Amino acid sequence: MLQVRIHGRGGQGVVTAAELLSVAAFEEGRHAQAFPSFGSERTGAPVVAFCRIDTREIRLREPIVEPDVLIVQDPTLLHQVDVFQGLRREGYVLINSRRGFDELGLGDVARRFRRERLVTVPATEIALRHLGRPLPGAVLLGGFAALSGLVTLAGVVDAIGHRFEGRVAAGNVAAATEAFDFVGRELQALADVQAD
Amino acid sequence: MFRQIEGSRAVAEAVALARPEVICAYPISPQTHIVEALAELVQAGSLAPCEFINVESEFAAMSVAIGASAAGGRAYTATASQGLLFMAEAVYNASGLGLPIVMTVANRAIGAPINIWNDHSDSMSQRDCGWIQLFAAHNQEAADLHIQAFRLAEELSMPVMVCMDGFILTHAVERVAMPAQAEVDAFLPPYEPRQVLDPDDPVSIGAMVGPEAFMEVRYLAHAKQTLALERIPQIAEEFAARFGRTTGGLVRTYRTEDAETVVVALGSVLGTLKDTVDELREAGLKVGVLGIHSYRPFPLAAVRAALQGARRVVVLEKSFSVGLGGVVSTDVRLALSGLQLHGCTVVAGLGGRAITKASLARMLRDAVADRLGALTFLDLDQRMVERQLQREAEIRRSGPVAENLLRDLGTVASKVH
Numbered sequence: 017m018l019q020v021r022i023h024g025r026g027g028q029g030v031v032t033a034a035e036l037l038s039v040a041a042f043e044e045g046r047h048a049q050a051f052p053s054f055g056s057e058r059t060g061a062p063v064v065a066f067c068r069i070d071t072r073e074i075r076l077r078e079p080i081v082e083p084d085v086l087i088v089q090d091p092t093l094l095h096q097v098d099v100f101q102g103l104r105r106e107g108y109v110l111i112n113s114r115r116g117f118d119e120l121g122l123g124d125v126a127r128r129f130r131r132e133r134l135v136t137v138p139a140t141e142i143a144l145r146h147l148g149r150p151l152p153g154a155v156l157l158g159g160f161a162a163l164s165g166l167v168t169l170a171g172v173v174d175a176i177g178h179r180f181e182g183r184v185a186a187g188n189v190a191a192a193t194e195a196f197d198f199v200g201r202e203l204q205a206l207a208d209v210q211a212d
Numbered sequence: 213m214f215r216q217i218e219g220s221r222a223v224a225e226a227v228a229l230a231r232p233e234v235i236c237a238y239p240i241s242p243q244t245h246i247v248e249a250l251a252e253l254v255q256a257g258s259l260a261p262c263e264f265i266n267v268e269s270e271f272a273a274m275s276v277a278i279g280a281s282a283a284g285g286r287a288y289t290a291t292a293s294q295g296l297l298f299m300a301e302a303v304y305n306a307s308g309l310g311l312p313i314v315m316t317v318a319n320r321a322i323g324a325p326i327n328i329w330n331d332h333s334d335s336m337s338q339r340d341c342g343w344i345q346l347f348a349a350h351n352q353e354a355a356d357l358h359i360q361a362f363r364l365a366e367e368l369s370m371p372v373m374v375c376m377d378g379f380i381l382t383h384a385v386e387r388v389a390m391p392a393q394a395e396v397d398a399f400l401p402p403y404e405p406r407q408v409l410d411p412d413d414p415v416s417i418g419a420m421v422g423p424e425a426f427m428e429v430r431y432l433a434h435a436k437q438t439l440a441l442e443r444i445p446q447i448a449e450e451f452a453a454r455f456g457r458t459t460g461g462l463v464r465t466y467r468t469e470d471a472e473t474v475v476v477a478l479g480s481v482l483g484t485l486k487d488t489v490d491e492l493r494e495a496g497l498k499v500g501v502l503g504i505h506s507y508r509p510f511p512l513a514a515v516r517a518a519l520q521g522a523r524r525v526v527v528l529e530k531s532f533s534v535g536l537g538g539v540v541s542t543d544v545r546l547a548l549s550g551l552q553l554h555g556c557t558v559v560a561g562l563g564g565r566a567i568t569k570a571s572l573a574r575m576l577r578d579a580v581a582d583r584l585g586a587l588t589f590l591d592l593d594q595r596m597v598e599r600q601l602q603r604e605a606e607i608r609r610s611g612p613v614a615e616n617l618l619r620d621l622g623t624v625a626s627k628v629h
Contacts, residue, residue: 042214047386048216051379051380051383051384052383074483075482075486076569077481077483077484078569
């Protein structure tokens with residue numbers, strides 16, 4: 017079972033991102049369970065949402081305390097909430113930021129995990145360009161597809177199409193695709209560095 | 213057709229498939245998404261001639277449902293927590309009058325302290341109100357139970373409450389098979405009332421009944437619930453034959469055949485319990501699960517049959533009778549009268565406290581080793597409790613309990629970990 021935890025702030029589409037991810041997995045024929053950290057959500061307050069993906073029925077209902085994947089939609093949370101809590105050693109991390117892990121002050125944290133599974137994406141900038149609004153959720157899912165291959169970009173695009181219509185859907189698809197390409201290039205660059 | 217869908221949405225669409233004629237509700241978390249979705253369907257005209265009535269309170273919501281049902285309409289409402297308490301008088305009236313209303317209760321704790329999260333205190337507070345109470349373990353069952361509920365309610369002419377865990381189910385997006393309209397129509401015939409307010413054939417409903425017949429009216433309600441004990445599994449079987457999946461029924465067992473220790477529970481925690489039991493089985497522990505899906509009527513015989521081969525019974529419940537202990541446990545004990553079984557009550561998940569597989573496994577290992585006490589509060593923070601008790605012993609004006617505990621925790625706003 018794959019367990020994904022998404023951190024962000026109220027109003028950023030954290031819950032929607034978890035739902036989209038579950039729909040992407042569902043469209044690919046898998047079982048998925050998305051749920052929010054239930055609370056009185058307020059705009060700007062730290063919010064967490066979860067997604068489990070498996071090839072069989074998911075019965076477990078506890079919050080995800082040991083995620084395989086961490087997606088951080090808002091980098092200002094990094095020094096406010098212990099987003100890395102419980103992350104598995106083999107885990108994937110995707111952070112919405114223009115800066116790298118060292119610049120974000122996460123160099124030490126990053127060294128505990130596999131370098132090729134950690135990536136930052138300027139998702140807010142990409143979202144602003146395609147949607148005109150700072151909503152990084154779907155964008156990061158495109159990046160996650162490239163980072164892990166655990167869902168496909170086609171699945172993410174499908175999920176966007178189920179949830180949104182017209183220009184919003186098209187904008188999200190374009191943004192997710194750009195993030196997918198961006199992460200692909202980042203991973204290639206990293207592979208080149210490691211090969212040298 | 214399988215859909216990846218929010219629990220609330222699945223329930224709203226299942227209710228819509230039952231062709232309700234009057235829907236009335238007052239919004240309260242975590243039920244709100246259900247009636248919002250139904251309001252949209254009514255507004256879009258896809259439920260015509262169904263009427264959606266906005267009301268000013270839960271008391272009015274149940275009162276409107278009573279009026280609609282008495283006038284021969286298929287009536288539905290939904291609520292939770294304090295909302296259920298606020299409508300309590302009308303809830304008793306609906307069952308006392310024998311009106312087949314279906315209501316979703318998106319289970320949530322009751323304040324004070326105010327808390328929007330899940331437990332079963334709300335439904336349990338109304339367990340003696342004369343409604344049938346069905347509990348869903350997952351969203352497929354939540355959706356299916358609503359279709360079964362209308363059939364059961366109208367056959368017996370008594371109201372049915374479908375209980376589903378607030379947030380844990382209502383807000384979870386997962387795979388649900390939504391039946392086709394024609395299949396539901398074939399399963400659920402149009403409502404044929406036993407009593408109806410009809411200007412062409414006037415009757416009164418709701419006579420005052422004195423000592424000469426009140427006991428008999430009450431007894432007949434009990435007799436009907438006894439009849440429901442037969443009809444609930446039959447309807448579940450018929451549903452399974454038509455829709456190809458088993459949901460509902462009185463009780464369902466999991467790995468209980470040779471189990472020495474059986475844990476009894478209701479609602480969504482059954483899923484986490486099954487995963488826990490699988491792990492403990494791998495470690496060689498003979499444990500199993502009994503899920504109760506009909507809490508009222510309480511299936512004494514089915515519970516007894518499922519448990520009598522065990523040596524120990526643990527009742528895990530999200531409800532609590534202050535000054536006594538378990539609520540469900542009391543009923544399970546009654547089912548086990550005369551059997552020499554070791555029984556424990558575990559109160560868990562109050563006010564949304566997460567029930568984890570790790571805590572369940574620890575608790576069940578204790579149970580198997582006969583280390584579990586008669587009444588346990590799962591994951592209770594004993595230090596927090598003792599600090600407050602000490603405060604109360606030291607000073608008279610120790611202040612409000614909830615505020616004290618939050619201050620001790622350094623919590624600015626409540627949250628679930």
